[in-house]
Amino acid sequence: MSIKKASSVSRRDFLKLAGTSVGGIVLAAAMPTVAQDVTPTATIPPTPLVDLLYLYPGTIQTDRLLVQDAMNEILRTRINATIRLNTIAYGDYEQRINLMNAAGEAYDLAFTASWINLYDINVSQGNFLAVDDLLQTVGRDVYASLPAGIWGAVRVGGQTYAVPNNNIMAFPGGFYVRKDHADNYGLDVTNINSYAETEAFLAAVKAGEGIAPIAANTDNPCGQLWSGPTGSDLVLGGPANAYTIMVDASGTVRSIAFDDAVFGNSVRLAHNWYLAGYYDTEIIPNEEEKALIRAGQKSIVYNVTTKPGAALEQKNDWGFDMYSHTIVPPTLTTGGVRATMTAIGANTISAEASMGYINEIHTNVELYNLLAKGIEGRHWVWDDQALKVIKFPDGVTAETSGYNPNSDWEFGDQFIAYYISPDQVGAWEETMRINSEAPVSAILGFSFNPEPVRTEIAQVQAVAGEVEVPLQRGMLDPETALPEFQANLRAAGIDTIVAEMQRQIDAWKQSGS
Amino acid sequence: MALIIKRGNHQSNEKLRRDIIHLILTAYSVICVLPFLLVISGSFSSEAGIAKSGYTLVPSEFSTSAYSYILKDPTQIIKAYGVSLSVTIVGSLLGLLFMSMLAFVLSRPQFKYRKALSFYVFFTMFFNGGLVPWYILIVRYLHLKDTFLILFLPLLIIPWYVLILRTSFAQLPEELLEAARLDGASEWRIFHQIVVPLSTPVLATVGLFCVLTFWNDWWLALLFINNRDLVPLQYLLHEITVNINFMAANPQTTGITMPVLPVRMAMAVLAIGPIALIFPLVQRYFVRGITLGALK
Numbered sequence: 001m002s003i004k005k006a007s008s009v010s011r012r013d014f015l016k017l018a019g020t021s022v023g024g025i026v027l028a029a030a031m032p033t034v035a036q037d038v039t040p041t042a043t044i045p046p047t048p049l050v051d052l053l054y055l056y057p058g059t060i061q062t063d064r065l066l067v068q069d070a071m072n073e074i075l076r077t078r079i080n081a082t083i084r085l086n087t088i089a090y091g092d093y094e095q096r097i098n099l100m101n102a103a104g105e106a107y108d109l110a111f112t113a114s115w116i117n118l119y120d121i122n123v124s125q126g127n128f129l130a131v132d133d134l135l136q137t138v139g140r141d142v143y144a145s146l147p148a149g150i151w152g153a154v155r156v157g158g159q160t161y162a163v164p165n166n167n168i169m170a171f172p173g174g175f176y177v178r179k180d181h182a183d184n185y186g187l188d189v190t191n192i193n194s195y196a197e198t199e200a201f202l203a204a205v206k207a208g209e210g211i212a213p214i215a216a217n218t219d220n221p222c223g224q225l226w227s228g229p230t231g232s233d234l235v236l237g238g239p240a241n242a243y244t245i246m247v248d249a250s251g252t253v254r255s256i257a258f259d260d261a262v263f264g265n266s267v268r269l270a271h272n273w274y275l276a277g278y279y280d281t282e283i284i285p286n287e288e289e290k291a292l293i294r295a296g297q298k299s300i301v302y303n304v305t306t307k308p309g310a311a312l313e314q315k316n317d318w319g320f321d322m323y324s325h326t327i328v329p330p331t332l333t334t335g336g337v338r339a340t341m342t343a344i345g346a347n348t349i350s351a352e353a354s355m356g357y358i359n360e361i362h363t364n365v366e367l368y369n370l371l372a373k374g375i376e377g378r379h380w381v382w383d384d385q386a387l388k389v390i391k392f393p394d395g396v397t398a399e400t401s402g403y404n405p406n407s408d409w410e411f412g413d414q415f416i417a418y419y420i421s422p423d424q425v426g427a428w429e430e431t432m433r434i435n436s437e438a439p440v441s442a443i444l445g446f447s448f449n450p451e452p453v454r455t456e457i458a459q460v461q462a463v464a465g466e467v468e469v470p471l472q473r474g475m476l477d478p479e480t481a482l483p484e485f486q487a488n489l490r491a492a493g494i495d496t497i498v499a500e501m502q503r504q505i506d507a508w509k510q511s512g513s
Numbered sequence: 514m515a516l517i518i519k520r521g522n523h524q525s526n527e528k529l530r531r532d533i534i535h536l537i538l539t540a541y542s543v544i545c546v547l548p549f550l551l552v553i554s555g556s557f558s559s560e561a562g563i564a565k566s567g568y569t570l571v572p573s574e575f576s577t578s579a580y581s582y583i584l585k586d587p588t589q590i591i592k593a594y595g596v597s598l599s600v601t602i603v604g605s606l607l608g609l610l611f612m613s614m615l616a617f618v619l620s621r622p623q624f625k626y627r628k629a630l631s632f633y634v635f636f637t638m639f640f641n642g643g644l645v646p647w648y649i650l651i652v653r654y655l656h657l658k659d660t661f662l663i664l665f666l667p668l669l670i671i672p673w674y675v676l677i678l679r680t681s682f683a684q685l686p687e688e689l690l691e692a693a694r695l696d697g698a699s700e701w702r703i704f705h706q707i708v709v710p711l712s713t714p715v716l717a718t719v720g721l722f723c724v725l726t727f728w729n730d731w732w733l734a735l736l737f738i739n740n741r742d743l744v745p746l747q748y749l750l751h752e753i754t755v756n757i758n759f760m761a762a763n764p765q766t767t768g769i770t771m772p773v774l775p776v777r778m779a780m781a782v783l784a785i786g787p788i789a790l791i792f793p794l795v796q797r798y799f800v801r802g803i804t805l806g807a808l809k
Contacts, residue, residue, distance in 0.1 A: 095735070291560045291563060
């Protein structure tokens with residue numbers, strides 16, 4: 001960086017000067033080399049330099065302090081702030097943050113989502129700062145960079161408490177299949193319009209390879225074959241849960257378990273496939289399933305997110321070349337938008353500097369890629385600079401790299417990330433297109449308050465927990481098991497939950513109009 | 514004659530019986546060792562090998578990938594070993610000192626506030642203020658977050674161990690202590706010259722408990738440690754576990770193909786290593802201490 005080069009004055013003295021005097025103008029005058037870096041939109045708040053604490057889940061990277069220093073070189077000149085990266089292990093993240101919130105410990109920026117460090121709950125507890133005003137001033141670039149339609153999904157009570165990271169928000173569904181198997185056993189994925197149409201392929205793989213071809217994964221722990229009807233929003237539960245309560249495109253609430261055309265058909269198909277030996281005969285824990293997949297014992301997984309570039313990601317995961325094919329068109333839902341966001345802590349030392357950071361990480365290509373990919377030359381080198389493709393330096397692999405968080409999606413605007421493979425080129429434009437073209441859920445921005453029906457939810461989850469895995473992967477005969485399951489759900493109070501959700505949605509619509 | 518023959522019979526019967534018992538116990542011991550061998554063998558297997566043929570006594574496909582994954586950043590592991598070792602040594606010595614002093618006081622019938630103090634100590638076995646107030650106290654008032662102290666301070670007095678020590682001290686003959694007192698020994702002198710030397714079994718037992726407690730603790734680090742230089746081994750391994758579980762579950766974050774199953778085994782090997790070495794050293798006292806507490 002230019003500061004490093006220019007400083008015969010020590011960096012600290014220089015910063016003291018820049019901090020205590022009047023910011024931009026003095027800075028530019030004293031440091032002509034710096035001035036070139038400062039584009040007209042950069043806002044340098046006239047405050048002393050602040051140090052921001054940023055909490056996010058991840059794996060702790062060996063070289064994180066080098067990356068942090070490099071980021072701070074940029075941030076000092078751009079927003080007169082520095083950042084402290086505090087990576088917390090995924091499994092510990094929520095607990096750490098909960099305690100910090102409870103104790104009133106200050107942090108400036110934190111990762112929040114609909115699945116970890118829950119956004120709703122944080123907002124209701126007052127842990128996050130409302131950022132609507134800041135988005136019009138310091139954060140105007142990031143505000144403009146995100147699709148206008150998504151902000152409704154983040155607002156709670158008319159106010160915005162987090163900035164979504166820009167990446168895939170509307171998730172298309174489909175299946176991944178091993179390329180070699182598909183090619184050898186005559187599966188032309190482009191001709192497939194429903195999961196049932198892959199039956200001939202399953203039979204061929206079963207006969208040719210002697211394996212049970214259907215895999216489960218986390219998106220699809222049960223090997224389930226259904227997905228919500230087009231335009232629907234799965235509000236309570238998820239694609240793996242047999243009781244899932246959804247809101248369809250017309251705004252009507254119902255449970256998937258009673259939808260015979262979707263759920264009933266899927267469990268009947270699964271049962272036939274189970275009898276034919278396409279599923280494992282026993283339920284295998286996730287990580288052992290993974291090991292089987294990597295050992296070449298699996299061929300296809302249904303009902304997964306077929307976002308652009310998924311085949312490439314899955315290649316890493318499976319160890320084989322993959323096809324990814326979309327069956328279910330995407331819908332823009334609240335959960336999708338809230339899947340990855342950055343919030344400003346209520347006790348932040350500087351709301352402006354924090355928003356300044358969010359603004360920079362979404363718009364400054366160099367800064368974002370430092371955080372997401374590491375330092376050029378040390379953690380990556382150009383593969384093709386014109387196409388923005390990078391690769392590991394010679395002698396470095398994903399396993400040995402000192403900085404490879406591999407979680408672009410949690411840091412800012414993924415669409416300014418460098419591609420990590422030539423095959424990935426164009427994936428960001430494609431994803432942006434999906435985000436902007438996807439139909440919007442009828443209840444974008446609604447979040448369900450489960451409190452009034454907590455007992456019923458627990459009962460329903462218990463009832464479903466007993467059978468949802470064997471039922472959805474065909475181990476039970478749907479002729480008897482499905483009606484029994486539906487009767488148990490009714491007895492557990494599913495209708496009460498549906499009615500309560502409908503009531504909340506109606507009230508939410510009323511208040512909105 | 515008859516008597517001698519009979520005795521001979523008796524002896525060979527005895528011998529046979531002993532042999533049978535030895536045989537049974539040997540078989541049992543082998544069964545006890547098997548899981549450890551499986552863990553060690555699993556840690557040296559490739560993931561595909563485990564997926565295909567399960568855990569075997571001899572790795573079906575030999576691989577050191579699990580160890581190279583965990584040890585890819587050896588400085589962090591070495592540092593963590595250092596932290597764990599110092600916490601264990603300092604914590605166990607101080608803990609044993611404070612707990613035995615406390616237990617001695619509580620075991621003396623002459624001590625006027627014995628009941629009140631006992632209540633104060635043992636009440637905490639059943640009730641506590643809850644996680645959040647405790648966290649707030651330590652972070653906001655004692656300012657112990659990210660310090661070496663916090664890794665052992667909360668575990669220095671463990672009421673259950675105090676109870677064991679007190680029971681043991683209370684069984685020392687009162688006359689002995691009375692005699693010392695008449696000879697003009699102070700309470701302090703009685704404690705360290707009479708009570709402590711007579712109580713080595715229970716002290717060794719509680720000492721071992723302490724070592725295990727401090728060595729195995731990762732909870733305090735989870736709550737209070739951000740500084741990577743203060744991360745103990747168990748927390749580091751805990752972090753690796755939760756992260757590989759998460760990453761195995763989320764394809765978005767992968768891109769690193771991790772040998773998940775062998776890594777777990779390798780971590781178990783790394784975590785139990787030093788403790789497995791300490792255990793035989795104090796085991797003698799350990800057994801005596803347990804029976805001492807239980808029988809009398």
